[in-house]
Amino acid sequence: MAEKVWTGDLHIHTTASDGDEPLKVLLAAKNANFDFLAITDHETIDGYNKVEEVRKKYGIDILLIQGSEIMSPNAHIVALDIHKDISGVGTDADVCRRIRKEGGFVIAAHPVWPEFKSSYWDKKIFHKLVENKEVDAVEVINYSAMHGFEPNRPVFDFYEEMSSKGEPFSITVGSDAHDSGRIGKCKLFVWAEELSGNLNVSSSLISVESFKFYKLGNRQIFDKEIQVKNSLFKDEINYLDIWAKLDNRKEVFNWRKKIDFAPCVLINDSFKIDDCMNNLSKANAIRLETVKMDGWKGPKDLNAICYLMWDKKYFYVIVDVTDDIFYQPYTILFTTFMGDSIQIGIDPFFSEIMVYKGYDGVYEVTLSSTSEGHKIHKIQVPKASGEVRGEMGKNAKLDVIKRNGGMLYQASMPFEYLKPLCPELGKTFGFSIIVNDNDGLGRKGFIEWAGGIGDKKSPALWGTATFVKG
Numbered sequence: 001m002a003e004k005v006w007t008g009d010l011h012i013h014t015t016a017s018d019g020d021e022p023l024k025v026l027l028a029a030k031n032a033n034f035d036f037l038a039i040t041d042h043e044t045i046d047g048y049n050k051v052e053e054v055r056k057k058y059g060i061d062i063l064l065i066q067g068s069e070i071m072s073p074n075a076h077i078v079a080l081d082i083h084k085d086i087s088g089v090g091t092d093a094d095v096c097r098r099i100r101k102e103g104g105f106v107i108a109a110h111p112v113w114p115e116f117k118s119s120y121w122d123k124k125i126f127h128k129l130v131e132n133k134e135v136d137a138v139e140v141i142n143y144s145a146m147h148g149f150e151p152n153r154p155v156f157d158f159y160e161e162m163s164s165k166g167e168p169f170s171i172t173v174g175s176d177a178h179d180s181g182r183i184g185k186c187k188l189f190v191w192a193e194e195l196s197g198n199l200n201v202s203s204s205l206i207s208v209e210s211f212k213f214y215k216l217g218n219r220q221i222f223d224k225e226i227q228v229k230n231s232l233f234k235d236e237i238n239y240l241d242i243w244a245k246l247d248n249r250k251e252v253f254n255w256r257k258k259i260d261f262a263p264c265v266l267i268n269d270s271f272k273i274d275d276c277m278n279n280l281s282k283a284n285a286i287r288l289e290t291v292k293m294d295g296w297k298g299p300k301d302l303n304a305i306c307y308l309m310w311d312k313k314y315f316y317v318i319v320d321v322t323d324d325i326f327y328q329p330y331t332i333l334f335t336t337f338m339g340d341s342i343q344i345g346i347d348p349f350f351s352e353i354m355v356y357k358g359y360d361g362v363y364e365v366t367l368s369s370t371s372e373g374h375k376i377h378k379i380q381v382p383k384a385s386g387e388v389r390g391e392m393g394k395n396a397k398l399d400v401i402k403r404n405g406g407m408l409y410q411a412s413m414p415f416e417y418l419k420p421l422c423p424e425l426g427k428t429f430g431f432s433i434i435v436n437d438n439d440g441l442g443r444k445g446f447i448e449w450a451g452g453i454g455d456k457k458s459p460a461l462w463g464t465a466t467f468v469k470g
Helices: 022-031 046-058 092-101 123-131 150-164 273-278
Strands: 004-012 036-042 063-072 075-080 105-108 137-142 171-174 188-192 213-215 220-222 226-230 239-246 249-256 261-266 290-293 302-310 314-323 341-347 363-370 373-380 397-403 406-414 428-438 443-449 463-468
Touching: 004 022, 004 063, 004 075, 004 171, 022 036, 022 046, 022 261, 022 463, 036 046, 036 075, 046 063, 063 092, 075 092, 075 123, 092 105, 092 123, 105 123, 123 150, 137 150, 171 188, 302 428, 302 443, 314 341, 314 428, 363 397, 363 406, 373 397
Parallel strands: 004 036, 036 063, 105 137, 137 171, 261 302, 261 463
Antiparallel strands: 004 188, 063 075, 075 105, 213 220, 226 239, 239 249, 290 443, 302 314, 314 406, 341 363, 341 428, 363 373, 397 406, 428 443, 428 463
């Protein structure tokens, strides 16, 4: 069997210590196209059990590794593939030995921190642990600590020193994510025939002894110089630029950062859009919390919660809008956004590794309640989809219920009108949403989730959604 590339992160925190919610962690990892993930909460392995429970509930296909981050007297040690809590066992070396005794794998976490936070690592102790082979691998880049190359140079210099002696140590990287927005910022690439059962972390899978970057698009492996830096484009703050130098040529790849992510929850065949309020408990709410308007008076002026659901035929978008004044005098395709309405962005071609080519690869859909009826308009379609702009086909349905202080929008959009987006468990697609406000004196502005629709048309700023089980 030929080797494949697998990607993941070996240093993640959850609410079992000081990290994020399990579902957010899993969706962020899925959106990053991860194959494996190590849950390493401080001083406890309980985080793994909670994440595994949520993973099974939503049918998210990712291999989880049980572990924890242990604070020894002078260091932070990541222990992988352990199945009981380890703490209070003596010296730094004692902690490493106890982890191995329990069958675990020992990683020295963020050893560069002595340059900045003296309470976490002692450089001499770090060197001694490595030289005495008390650790199995060293985290050469920790995104949450110091994620650039230059601050981590002392670790790389030590690696070169040990290599010159014929004793190179295994290296790894980790996001050390305490909030899910950092997941995907730092990736570990490993080569193996398959990942099954519990990842055998003591194998060569994470013994990455040279810098390699695997471009999924044309399956080329770069083993030369790799640099990661923030984008120079101020408006595109969601980009990381990865420069891979190979044979004196420069290839540039843009990695899309997810600023938001959401579950799109599978519902059963008996689901009725007209009775959607009884089904919303099955979906996780998306709260539109970014306000882009002058004179906003608070949630009673404009507020919204969105729910995403799916089945084999339909993509459902339910938006519960609080709005003190409803005003929608517009009816024509490209004008309804100027009144009270909703704009949705859907990117069926979403890819974690991509060079963005423009707004002609996505859908933009408006939902509006007009004097001519409730309308679902496609105002932008992907060129490659074969779809055309205009009112969505006859099988699409929008119900709008006017209530005291707001509106409830219930949209059912057949996947046949959103090609090539298809209902596939675990699939991730780009998504963004805004709610427009007009109180009768012109468009006041909007509230949004993610971005990239109202201020500027930029799917690079969109969030993502993932099809998960109910």
